[in-house]
Amino acid sequence: MVFIYMSGTSCTGNSSDEFANAGTHLNPTGCPHPFHIGDLPPLIENNGFSYMSVLIDKFKISDIIGKAIIIHDMPDDFTSQPAGNSGKKIACGIIE
Numbered sequence: 001m002v003f004i005y006m007s008g009t010s011c012t013g014n015s016s017d018e019f020a021n022a023g024t025h026l027n028p029t030g031c032p033h034p035f036h037i038g039d040l041p042p043l044i045e046n047n048g049f050s051y052m053s054v055l056i057d058k059f060k061i062s063d064i065i066g067k068a069i070i071i072h073d074m075p076d077d078f079t080s081q082p083a084g085n086s087g088k089k090i091a092c093g094i095i096e
């Protein structure tokens with residue numbers, strides 16, 4: 001299981017965090033994790049493959065165009081701050 005969030009506008013980083021410049025979870029209202037606007041449901045995988053479709057009304061498409069979306073290698077514990085103790089960032093993309 002992995003955890004996804006939407007964040008900054010870059011998938012660049014450094015040697016210790018290859019997607020560090022994606023920033024933190026999209027959170028314009030200043031609430032705690034897992035209630036950030038950018039927090040999405042867990043992504044379930046099967047033999048390395050996964051697909052997810054989310055129907056959600058907490059943001060508009062225009063709010064997320066150009067934002068980074070990140071996949072972590074561990075599940076969200078829905079408690080730890082600021083990111084649910086979700087492990088290493090393993091993939092990043094920019095929403096177009």
Ligand SMILES: [Zn+2]
Pocket residue numbers: 005025032033034035036038039082083
């Ligand atoms: Zn969050």
